[in-house]
Amino acid sequence: MMQSLFVGENISAQNSDFEEMVEYAIKAPSGHNTQPWKFFLAEKAIDIYPDFNCSLPVVDGTHRELYISLGCATENLCVAARKLGYQEEVSILYNAEGVCYIHVILQRKAGLSSSLFDEITKRQTNRRAYTGREVTTDTIDSLKNISFDNGIHAYFYRKDEDEFKELSAYIYRGNEAQMTDKGFKDELTGWIRLNKKQVEKTKDGLTYEAMGSPSVPTFIGRPIVRSFLKPKAQNKSDRKKVESSSHLVLFTTQNNTPQEWIFLGRSLERFLLETTRLGIANAYMNQPCEVPGLAKELRTTLFADKAYPTLLLRIGYAQPMPYSPRKETKAVIISHPGF
Numbered sequence: 001m002m003q004s005l006f007v008g009e010n011i012s013a014q015n016s017d018f019e020e021m022v023e024y025a026i027k028a029p030s031g032h033n034t035q036p037w038k039f040f041l042a043e044k045a046i047d048i049y050p051d052f053n054c055s056l057p058v059v060d061g062t063h064r065e066l067y068i069s070l071g072c073a074t075e076n077l078c079v080a081a082r083k084l085g086y087q088e089e090v091s092i093l094y095n096a097e098g099v100c101y102i103h104v105i106l107q108r109k110a111g112l113s114s115s116l117f118d119e120i121t122k123r124q125t126n127r128r129a130y131t132g133r134e135v136t137t138d139t140i141d142s143l144k145n146i147s148f149d150n151g152i153h154a155y156f157y158r159k160d161e162d163e164f165k166e167l168s169a170y171i172y173r174g175n176e177a178q179m180t181d182k183g184f185k186d187e188l189t190g191w192i193r194l195n196k197k198q199v200e201k202t203k204d205g206l207t208y209e210a211m212g213s214p215s216v217p218t219f220i221g222r223p224i225v226r227s228f229l230k231p232k233a234q235n236k237s238d239r240k241k242v243e244s245s246s247h248l249v250l251f252t253t254q255n256n257t258p259q260e261w262i263f264l265g266r267s268l269e270r271f272l273l274e275t276t277r278l279g280i281a282n283a284y285m286n287q288p289c290e291v292p293g294l295a296k297e298l299r300t301t302l303f304a305d306k307a308y309p310t311l312l313l314r315i316g317y318a319q320p321m322p323y324s325p326r327k328e329t330k331a332v333i334i335s336h337p338g339f
Contacts, residue, residue, distance in 0.1 A: 017084050018046055018106070023329045024080035024120050028072035028269060031056050031065040032191040033324045035204050037073050040337045048074055048102040049339055051332075054204075058187040059178070059290055067100065067258050068311065071265015072272075074102050076120050079273070081106055083114035092259050099339060100258040116273040123272050124323055126281040128212055130244040130316035134159070135280060140247065146270055149263035151254040153307065154271065156247050163302070167248050167312065170294055171238060174287020176231040177294070185229045194221035199325055209322035242285065245314035249282075252307035264310060281318040288312060 018041045025048070030036055036054035040047040048070055055066055078088045087109040094100055140156055148154065157164040178184045191205040195215040199207050208215050216224070228234070242248075251268060253260040275282055288294045289309050298309045 015041065017086070019329055019333070020084065021046065021077045021080045021086075021106075022333060024117075025073040025077035026326050026329065026332055027120050027123070028069060028076050028265075029123075029125055029272070030054075030069035030072075031060055032188070033205050033207075033210075034066075034069075034191065035327055035332070036066045037070055037332060038334050038339075039332055040334050042337070044107065045103060045105045046077065047337055048077070048104070049334075050099070050101065052339070056187060056191075058181070058183045063258070064256075064261050064310065065286070065290075067261035068265040068268065070102060071262035071267075072269040073265075074104065074262065075266040075269035075273075077104060078266075079114050079117050079120060082112040083117040085109065085112060087112065092262055095339070100262070101339075102262060116270070116277065119273040119276040123276040124321060125210075125283050126318050126321050127210065127241075127283050128318055128321055129241050130246070130281060130314075130318040132244050133246065133317045135246040135315060135317075139278060139280075143271065143274065146267075146274055148267040148270075151260050152264050152267045153252050154267075155250045155252070155302075157250070158247055159243070159245060164248055166301070167250065167288065167298075168239075168242050170288035170298055171242060171285050171312075172235045174291050174294055175234040175238060177291045178287060179229055179231040179234050185226065188229070189222065189225055192221075192225055194218055194225070203325045203327045203331075205325075207322070207324060210324045212321065238285070241283070242314060244316065246316040247314070248285070249313040249315060250302075250309055251311040251313075252303065253310045254307060256308040256310070261310070268311065275315060279317065280315050282313050282315045285312045285314050 022039045026035060034054040034056065036051045038049045038051045050063065050066055050070060055063060060066060074090060078090065081088045085108060086106040089105040091103045092100060093103050144156065157167060193199045193202060193205040193207045195208060195217060251264055253264055272282060288298050289312055295309055
Protein backbone atom coordinates (compact mmCIF):
# COMPACT_ATOMS: atom_id res chain seq x y z
CA MET A 1 0.00 0.00 0.00
CA MET A 2 2.80 2.40 0.93
CA GLN A 3 4.60 1.60 -2.33
CA SER A 4 1.48 2.41 -4.35
CA LEU A 5 1.12 5.68 -2.49
CA PHE A 6 4.66 6.71 -3.30
CA VAL A 7 4.22 5.75 -6.95
CA GLY A 8 1.09 7.87 -7.10
CA GLU A 9 2.92 10.78 -5.52
CA ASN A 10 5.73 10.44 -8.08
CA ILE A 11 3.26 10.44 -10.97
CA SER A 12 1.51 13.48 -9.53
CA ALA A 13 4.83 15.31 -9.12
CA GLN A 14 5.82 14.44 -12.68
CA ASN A 15 2.51 15.73 -14.05
CA SER A 16 3.09 18.96 -12.15
CA ASP A 17 6.61 19.21 -13.59
CA PHE A 18 5.32 18.58 -17.13
CA GLU A 19 2.69 21.31 -16.75
CA GLU A 20 5.39 23.67 -15.53
CA MET A 21 7.47 22.87 -18.61
CA VAL A 22 4.49 23.77 -20.80
CA GLU A 23 4.05 27.01 -18.85
CA TYR A 24 7.55 28.04 -19.90
CA ALA A 25 7.24 26.61 -23.41
CA ILE A 26 4.33 28.91 -24.27
CA LYS A 27 6.35 32.01 -23.46
CA ALA A 28 7.96 31.48 -26.87
CA PRO A 29 7.36 34.02 -29.65
CA SER A 30 4.87 33.46 -32.48
CA GLY A 31 3.67 35.38 -35.51
CA HIS A 32 1.11 38.01 -34.43
CA ASN A 33 1.29 36.28 -31.00
CA THR A 34 -1.16 33.65 -32.26
CA GLN A 35 0.31 30.96 -29.95
CA PRO A 36 -0.27 28.14 -32.50
CA TRP A 37 0.52 25.14 -30.31
CA LYS A 38 -1.10 22.30 -28.37
CA PHE A 39 0.56 19.95 -25.87
CA PHE A 40 -0.23 16.37 -24.96
CA LEU A 41 1.29 15.11 -21.70
CA ALA A 42 2.09 11.40 -21.83
CA GLU A 43 3.59 9.28 -19.04
CA LYS A 44 7.21 10.00 -19.97
CA ALA A 45 6.91 12.42 -22.86
CA ILE A 46 5.30 15.61 -24.15
CA ASP A 47 4.02 15.97 -27.70
CA ILE A 48 3.86 19.42 -29.27
CA TYR A 49 1.31 19.78 -32.06
CA PRO A 50 0.52 22.63 -34.46
CA ASP A 51 -2.79 24.36 -33.83
CA PHE A 52 -3.87 25.25 -37.35
CA ASN A 53 -6.84 27.18 -35.95
CA CYS A 54 -4.23 29.78 -34.99
CA SER A 55 -2.46 29.83 -38.36
CA LEU A 56 -1.93 32.86 -40.59
CA PRO A 57 -2.98 31.69 -44.08
CA VAL A 58 -2.15 34.96 -45.83
CA VAL A 59 1.25 35.93 -44.41
CA ASP A 60 2.30 32.35 -43.58
CA GLY A 61 0.56 30.17 -46.13
CA THR A 62 3.12 27.34 -45.89
CA HIS A 63 3.05 27.36 -42.03
CA ARG A 64 6.76 28.12 -41.98
CA GLU A 65 6.54 30.73 -39.23
CA LEU A 66 4.10 28.52 -37.33
CA TYR A 67 6.65 25.70 -37.22
CA ILE A 68 9.41 28.11 -36.27
CA SER A 69 7.24 29.07 -33.30
CA LEU A 70 6.83 25.41 -32.36
CA GLY A 71 10.60 25.07 -32.45
CA CYS A 72 10.95 28.06 -30.12
CA ALA A 73 8.42 26.50 -27.73
CA THR A 74 10.31 23.20 -27.88
CA GLU A 75 13.56 24.89 -26.91
CA ASN A 76 11.90 26.66 -23.97
CA LEU A 77 10.41 23.36 -22.85
CA CYS A 78 13.82 21.68 -22.98
CA VAL A 79 15.50 24.49 -21.05
CA ALA A 80 12.80 24.24 -18.38
CA ALA A 81 13.05 20.44 -18.34
CA ARG A 82 16.74 20.56 -17.53
CA LYS A 83 16.07 23.09 -14.77
CA LEU A 84 13.53 20.68 -13.28
CA GLY A 85 15.93 17.73 -13.47
CA TYR A 86 14.87 16.00 -16.69
CA GLN A 87 17.00 14.99 -19.67
CA GLU A 88 15.17 15.51 -22.96
CA GLU A 89 15.28 13.57 -26.24
CA VAL A 90 13.58 15.40 -29.11
CA SER A 91 12.19 13.76 -32.25
CA ILE A 92 10.30 15.26 -35.17
CA LEU A 93 7.52 12.93 -36.31
CA TYR A 94 4.76 12.85 -38.93
CA ASN A 95 1.23 11.53 -38.62
CA ALA A 96 -0.56 9.47 -41.26
CA GLU A 97 -1.58 12.63 -43.13
CA GLY A 98 2.01 13.87 -43.24
CA VAL A 99 1.52 16.58 -40.64
CA CYS A 100 4.64 17.31 -38.61
CA TYR A 101 4.77 17.36 -34.79
CA ILE A 102 7.39 17.16 -32.03
CA HIS A 103 7.88 14.32 -29.53
CA VAL A 104 9.96 15.03 -26.40
CA ILE A 105 10.91 12.06 -24.21
CA LEU A 106 11.75 13.12 -20.65
CA GLN A 107 13.78 11.14 -18.13
CA ARG A 108 14.84 12.08 -14.60
CA LYS A 109 18.56 12.77 -14.34
CA ALA A 110 20.71 14.32 -11.62
CA GLY A 111 23.27 17.07 -12.14
CA LEU A 112 21.65 18.91 -15.04
CA SER A 113 22.06 22.67 -15.49
CA SER A 114 20.07 25.28 -17.39
CA SER A 115 21.93 28.59 -17.60
CA LEU A 116 19.34 30.40 -19.73
CA PHE A 117 16.25 29.35 -17.77
CA ASP A 118 15.79 32.74 -16.07
CA GLU A 119 15.79 34.48 -19.45
CA ILE A 120 12.61 32.71 -20.64
CA THR A 121 10.35 35.03 -18.65
CA LYS A 122 12.41 38.13 -19.55
CA ARG A 123 12.56 37.61 -23.31
CA GLN A 124 10.30 39.85 -25.36
CA THR A 125 9.88 41.21 -28.86
CA ASN A 126 10.66 44.91 -28.54
CA ARG A 127 8.99 46.85 -31.36
CA ARG A 128 10.05 50.35 -30.32
CA ALA A 129 12.82 52.42 -31.91
CA TYR A 130 16.19 51.59 -30.34
CA THR A 131 18.85 53.89 -28.91
CA GLY A 132 21.28 53.66 -31.83
CA ARG A 133 24.00 52.22 -29.58
CA GLU A 134 26.06 49.62 -31.43
CA VAL A 135 26.50 46.04 -30.25
CA THR A 136 30.25 45.55 -29.94
CA THR A 137 32.23 43.30 -32.26
CA ASP A 138 33.19 41.04 -29.35
CA THR A 139 29.54 40.59 -28.42
CA ILE A 140 28.58 39.82 -32.03
CA ASP A 141 31.39 37.27 -32.16
CA SER A 142 29.99 35.59 -29.04
CA LEU A 143 26.53 35.46 -30.64
CA LYS A 144 28.03 33.86 -33.74
CA ASN A 145 29.33 31.07 -31.50
CA ILE A 146 25.84 30.04 -30.35
CA SER A 147 25.18 26.43 -31.28
CA PHE A 148 22.70 26.23 -34.17
CA ASP A 149 21.02 23.06 -35.42
CA ASN A 150 22.00 21.40 -38.70
CA GLY A 151 21.28 23.50 -41.77
CA ILE A 152 20.66 26.71 -39.82
CA HIS A 153 22.88 29.74 -40.29
CA ALA A 154 22.77 33.34 -39.08
CA TYR A 155 24.32 36.26 -40.93
CA PHE A 156 25.03 39.55 -39.17
CA TYR A 157 24.99 42.92 -40.95
CA ARG A 158 26.21 46.05 -39.15
CA LYS A 159 24.27 49.25 -39.85
CA ASP A 160 27.17 50.89 -41.71
CA GLU A 161 27.55 47.97 -44.13
CA ASP A 162 26.20 47.90 -47.68
CA GLU A 163 24.33 44.64 -47.02
CA PHE A 164 22.45 46.32 -44.15
CA LYS A 165 21.27 49.03 -46.53
CA GLU A 166 20.37 46.40 -49.13
CA LEU A 167 18.32 44.40 -46.63
CA SER A 168 16.64 47.60 -45.42
CA ALA A 169 15.51 48.29 -48.97
CA TYR A 170 13.96 44.81 -49.09
CA ILE A 171 12.06 45.57 -45.87
CA TYR A 172 10.57 48.72 -47.38
CA ARG A 173 9.68 46.91 -50.59
CA GLY A 174 8.04 44.23 -48.46
CA ASN A 175 5.89 46.88 -46.81
CA GLU A 176 4.83 48.17 -50.20
CA ALA A 177 3.67 44.66 -51.14
CA GLN A 178 1.97 43.79 -47.85
CA MET A 179 0.35 47.15 -47.17
CA THR A 180 -1.39 47.10 -50.54
CA ASP A 181 -2.69 43.55 -49.97
CA LYS A 182 -6.21 43.64 -48.54
CA GLY A 183 -6.01 40.04 -47.35
CA PHE A 184 -2.81 40.75 -45.43
CA LYS A 185 -4.29 43.84 -43.78
CA ASP A 186 -7.53 42.04 -42.88
CA GLU A 187 -5.55 39.20 -41.29
CA LEU A 188 -3.28 41.57 -39.38
CA THR A 189 -6.10 43.73 -38.00
CA GLY A 190 -7.93 40.58 -36.92
CA TRP A 191 -5.10 39.86 -34.47
CA ILE A 192 -4.68 43.39 -33.11
CA ARG A 193 -6.07 43.85 -29.57
CA LEU A 194 -7.04 47.48 -29.13
CA ASN A 195 -7.99 47.59 -25.45
CA LYS A 196 -7.78 45.75 -22.14
CA LYS A 197 -11.17 44.08 -22.61
CA GLN A 198 -10.03 42.44 -25.84
CA VAL A 199 -6.74 41.34 -24.27
CA GLU A 200 -8.44 39.75 -21.28
CA LYS A 201 -10.92 37.96 -23.55
CA THR A 202 -8.42 36.41 -25.98
CA LYS A 203 -5.04 36.46 -24.16
CA ASP A 204 -3.33 36.49 -27.54
CA GLY A 205 -2.63 38.78 -30.47
CA LEU A 206 -0.77 42.05 -30.91
CA THR A 207 -1.79 44.17 -27.93
CA TYR A 208 -1.99 47.94 -27.82
CA GLU A 209 0.58 47.99 -25.01
CA ALA A 210 3.14 45.85 -26.85
CA MET A 211 2.76 48.12 -29.88
CA GLY A 212 3.15 51.27 -27.78
CA SER A 213 -0.38 52.50 -28.46
CA PRO A 214 -3.10 53.81 -26.13
CA SER A 215 -6.13 51.72 -25.24
CA VAL A 216 -9.14 52.72 -27.34
CA PRO A 217 -12.65 51.34 -27.94
CA THR A 218 -12.84 48.94 -30.86
CA PHE A 219 -15.16 51.09 -32.95
CA ILE A 220 -12.64 53.95 -32.74
CA GLY A 221 -9.46 51.88 -32.97
CA ARG A 222 -10.19 49.81 -36.07
CA PRO A 223 -10.48 52.78 -38.48
CA ILE A 224 -7.39 54.40 -36.94
CA VAL A 225 -5.33 51.24 -37.33
CA ARG A 226 -6.38 50.73 -40.93
CA SER A 227 -5.53 54.36 -41.74
CA PHE A 228 -1.91 53.64 -40.78
CA LEU A 229 -1.68 50.37 -42.73
CA LYS A 230 -0.31 52.06 -45.83
CA PRO A 231 3.12 51.68 -47.44
CA LYS A 232 4.23 55.25 -46.82
CA ALA A 233 3.21 55.28 -43.15
CA GLN A 234 4.65 51.82 -42.46
CA ASN A 235 7.94 52.64 -44.16
CA LYS A 236 8.26 55.88 -42.22
CA SER A 237 7.83 53.96 -38.96
CA ASP A 238 10.07 51.06 -39.95
CA ARG A 239 12.81 53.30 -41.32
CA LYS A 240 13.14 54.96 -37.92
CA LYS A 241 13.26 51.55 -36.23
CA VAL A 242 15.78 50.05 -38.65
CA GLU A 243 18.09 53.05 -38.56
CA SER A 244 18.06 53.04 -34.75
CA SER A 245 19.20 49.40 -34.68
CA SER A 246 22.74 48.09 -34.45
CA HIS A 247 22.56 45.06 -36.74
CA LEU A 248 20.21 43.06 -38.93
CA VAL A 249 20.42 39.30 -38.43
CA LEU A 250 19.22 37.02 -41.22
CA PHE A 251 18.56 33.34 -40.46
CA THR A 252 18.61 30.87 -43.33
CA THR A 253 17.71 27.22 -43.92
CA GLN A 254 19.16 24.86 -46.51
CA ASN A 255 16.06 22.95 -47.63
CA ASN A 256 13.08 25.02 -46.44
CA THR A 257 11.25 22.06 -44.84
CA PRO A 258 9.07 21.78 -41.71
CA GLN A 259 11.86 19.85 -39.98
CA GLU A 260 14.32 22.65 -40.67
CA TRP A 261 11.79 25.28 -39.59
CA ILE A 262 11.58 23.55 -36.22
CA PHE A 263 15.38 23.40 -36.07
CA LEU A 264 15.44 27.11 -36.85
CA GLY A 265 12.95 27.79 -34.06
CA ARG A 266 15.10 25.97 -31.52
CA SER A 267 18.23 27.78 -32.72
CA LEU A 268 16.42 31.11 -32.79
CA GLU A 269 15.20 30.71 -29.21
CA ARG A 270 18.75 30.00 -28.01
CA PHE A 271 19.80 33.18 -29.75
CA LEU A 272 16.92 35.18 -28.24
CA LEU A 273 17.56 33.91 -24.72
CA GLU A 274 21.26 34.71 -25.01
CA THR A 275 20.61 38.22 -26.35
CA THR A 276 18.13 38.72 -23.51
CA ARG A 277 20.85 37.73 -21.04
CA LEU A 278 23.14 40.32 -22.63
CA GLY A 279 20.49 43.07 -22.50
CA ILE A 280 20.09 43.21 -26.28
CA ALA A 281 16.64 43.95 -27.73
CA ASN A 282 15.22 42.38 -30.87
CA ALA A 283 12.24 42.63 -33.19
CA TYR A 284 11.22 40.94 -36.43
CA MET A 285 11.50 42.48 -39.88
CA ASN A 286 10.32 39.43 -41.81
CA GLN A 287 8.79 41.22 -44.80
CA PRO A 288 11.56 40.18 -47.24
CA CYS A 289 11.14 36.55 -46.18
CA GLU A 290 7.33 36.61 -46.25
CA VAL A 291 6.79 38.07 -49.75
CA PRO A 292 7.64 35.16 -52.10
CA GLY A 293 9.00 37.26 -54.93
CA LEU A 294 11.30 39.22 -52.63
CA ALA A 295 12.48 36.08 -50.85
CA LYS A 296 13.40 34.49 -54.18
CA GLU A 297 15.20 37.62 -55.30
CA LEU A 298 17.01 37.95 -51.97
CA ARG A 299 18.08 34.33 -52.09
CA THR A 300 19.68 34.83 -55.47
CA THR A 301 21.28 38.16 -54.56
CA LEU A 302 22.82 37.22 -51.23
CA PHE A 303 23.23 33.46 -51.34
CA ALA A 304 23.32 32.43 -55.01
CA ASP A 305 20.51 29.86 -54.47
CA LYS A 306 22.44 28.05 -51.73
CA ALA A 307 20.22 29.01 -48.79
CA TYR A 308 16.68 30.18 -48.11
CA PRO A 309 16.26 33.54 -46.31
CA THR A 310 13.79 32.50 -43.63
CA LEU A 311 13.71 35.02 -40.80
CA LEU A 312 15.05 38.56 -40.33
CA LEU A 313 15.68 40.31 -37.01
CA ARG A 314 16.93 43.72 -35.99
CA ILE A 315 18.91 43.96 -32.76
CA GLY A 316 20.15 46.79 -30.58
CA TYR A 317 19.48 48.40 -27.23
CA ALA A 318 16.15 49.72 -25.95
CA GLN A 319 14.02 50.28 -22.89
CA PRO A 320 11.71 47.29 -22.19
CA MET A 321 8.17 47.19 -23.54
CA PRO A 322 5.09 45.71 -21.84
CA TYR A 323 4.90 41.94 -22.29
CA SER A 324 2.46 40.23 -24.64
CA PRO A 325 -0.23 38.08 -22.98
CA ARG A 326 -0.29 34.30 -22.93
CA LYS A 327 -3.18 31.86 -22.67
CA GLU A 328 -3.58 29.82 -19.50
CA THR A 329 -1.38 26.74 -19.48
CA LYS A 330 -4.34 24.37 -19.17
CA ALA A 331 -5.93 25.95 -22.24
CA VAL A 332 -3.17 24.60 -24.50
CA ILE A 333 -2.96 21.10 -22.96
CA ILE A 334 -5.08 18.53 -24.79
CA SER A 335 -6.50 15.33 -23.29
CA HIS A 336 -5.58 12.99 -26.15
CA PRO A 337 -2.80 12.84 -28.75
CA GLY A 338 -3.52 14.21 -32.19
CA PHE A 339 -4.33 17.42 -33.98
